[in-house]
Amino acid sequence: MEKKRYERPYIIKMNTGLMNKFGTRSDNEPVTHIESVPVKSLISDYGSPLFVISEKQIRRNYQNATRIFKMRYPKIQFAWSYKTNYMNAVCRIFHQEGSWGEVVSGFEYDKALGNGVPGNKIIFNGPNKSDEDLIKASKNDSLIHIDHYDELYSLIRLSEEINLKPRVAIRVNMDTGIYPKWDRFGFNFENGQAWNALTRIINSDNLELVGIHCHIGTFMLSADAYAIAARNLCELAWSVKERFGKMVQYIDLGGGFPSSNTLKGAYLPGSDTIPSIDQFADSITDVILGYGFKQDELPLLILETGRALIDDAAFLLGTVLATKRLSDGRRATIMDFGLNSLFTSLWYDHKISPAQKLGNQTEEMVMFGPLCMNIDVVRESITMPMLQKGDQVVVHKVGAYNMTQWMQFITLRPNIVLIDNDNKTHIIRKAENLLYIQELEEVPEHLK
Numbered sequence: 477m478e479k480k481r482y483e484r485p486y487i488i489k490m491n492t493g494l495m496n497k498f499g500t501r502s503d504n505e506p507v508t509h510i511e512s513v514p515v516k517s518l519i520s521d522y523g524s525p526l527f528v529i530s531e532k533q534i535r536r537n538y539q540n541a542t543r544i545f546k547m548r549y550p551k552i553q554f555a556w557s558y559k560t561n562y563m564n565a566v567c568r569i570f571h572q573e574g575s576w577g578e579v580v581s582g583f584e585y586d587k588a589l590g591n592g593v594p595g596n597k598i599i600f601n602g603p604n605k606s607d608e609d610l611i612k613a614s615k616n617d618s619l620i621h622i623d624h625y626d627e628l629y630s631l632i633r634l635s636e637e638i639n640l641k642p643r644v645a646i647r648v649n650m651d652t653g654i655y656p657k658w659d660r661f662g663f664n665f666e667n668g669q670a671w672n673a674l675t676r677i678i679n680s681d682n683l684e685l686v687g688i689h690c691h692i693g694t695f696m697l698s699a700d701a702y703a704i705a706a707r708n709l710c711e712l713a714w715s716v717k718e719r720f721g722k723m724v725q726y727i728d729l730g731g732g733f734p735s736s737n738t739l740k741g742a743y744l745p746g747s748d749t750i751p752s753i754d755q756f757a758d759s760i761t762d763v764i765l766g767y768g769f770k771q772d773e774l775p776l777l778i779l780e781t782g783r784a785l786i787d788d789a790a791f792l793l794g795t796v797l798a799t800k801r802l803s804d805g806r807r808a809t810i811m812d813f814g815l816n817s818l819f820t821s822l823w824y825d826h827k828i829s830p831a832q833k834l835g836n837q838t839e840e841m842v843m844f845g846p847l848c849m850n851i852d853v854v855r856e857s858i859t860m861p862m863l864q865k866g867d868q869v870v871v872h873k874v875g876a877y878n879m880t881q882w883m884q885f886i887t888l889r890p891n892i893v894l895i896d897n898d899n900k901t902h903i904i905r906k907a908e909n910l911l912y913i914q915e916l917e918e919v920p921e922h923l924k
């Protein structure tokens with residue numbers, strides 16, 4: 477018989493089953509399956525920690541968002557934001573569904589090409605495009621979204637040299653009532669910079685103006701901000717039409733819709749408070765449809781939605797390494813994942829569920845990661861059943877920005893598994909090993 481684990485007794489106030497103003501707590505229900513695959517078998521087959529992604533959920537999210545916009549506006553195109561999650565398998569699901577690619581670096585650009593996205597369906601954003609990147613994107617007929625004057629002038633010079641006429645848009649920044657203002661990317665709307673850049677493009681023989689772009693922020697909680705953004709882009713498009721007799725082909729409103737995660741410090745859970753995609757779609761399409769464009773010259777509406785389409789499709793499974801009492805009496809639970817794998821724990825209070833049935837008694841605890849680093853805190857305070865060494869948990873809604881911003885610090889990054897539409901599991905990124913991490917290192921001769 478296994479010896480029972482001993483834990484030093486400690487007197488605390490009980491809070492089991494207490495009502496709060498929203499009723500009894502129910503968020504400690506165990507989550508034993510993802511799709512229909514048992515969490516326990518995922519961990520025993522692929523290790524812990526482990527990222528698990530549901531293909532079904534990705535497709536559901538994509539189809540739902542497309543339907544919402546298509547019901548309201550005739551010409552819609554989504555472009556998958558690579559930096560939100562650029563696992564090739566994930567990108568390919570979006571591309572299969574019909575999404576273009578939206579990239580912000582030469583590395584991401586090459587990844588999109590590698591995933592079979594035709595050059596003319598890649599949107600190249602961001603302030604960091606080298607001359608080589610610009611030439612490659614021009615030759616592939618990609619959509620180059622110019623971020624600043626230096627890039628504009630480089631592109632004019634390069635396109636003369638290579639004798640091509642790249643298709644371009646400008647990124648516009650503006651005051652949408654959201655602070656702090658995002659004015660470090662693109663050309664400013666209010667001070668006339670954006671209009672100035674547009675006229676320079678039109679007056680250049682070497683560039684073809686095809687669109688106008690903005691990306692006003694991320695995890696935006698205000699649908700009104702998108703109405704302002706849409707109005708400003710329409711105004712620019714209208715001015716181009718009036719002044720130059722040329723209608724731009726598209727308006728690109730970027731990404732930024734929130735997922736249903738709960739931001740740190742929020743009083744109510746995100747799933748109860750964030751606006752739905754329908755509300756954003758209403759705000760945007762009402763403005764464009766009402767602006768006065770003729771039906772046959774309505775611009776294509778491009779959306780670069782990232783987070784809202786992927787966050788709830790991924791889970792992080794993890795295991796309790798140890799529990800301890802801190803010097804002030806608080807319970808601490810140490811997990812085998814921390815900031816290194818769950819970068820978004822800096823912004824979110826993720827929902828965390830036990831992966832097995834535990835007792836009814838709950839206690840407030842600090843949840844630490846495994847790193848030897850003081851800031852490695854998954855949650856400053858979470859009320860959960862009394863987790864013990866070896867217990868497993870499921871962290872919800874981790875699909876956005878974790879698998880791209882994760883850190884290789886002290887430990888190796890874990891496996892990522894995709895559960896396909898038939899509930900079969902596939903490793904889509906192998907756990908790292910020492911060889912992989914050291915592959916690029918070199919030891920000088922005299923240190924060998």
Ligand SMILES: *Cc1c(COP(=O)(O)O)cnc(C)c1O
Nearest residue numbers: 557691694731732780781782783
């Ligand atoms: C990051 C980014 C996106 C995606 O943003 P989400 O907040 O994930 O929707 C879209 N467009 C641009 C230009 C970006 O930088």
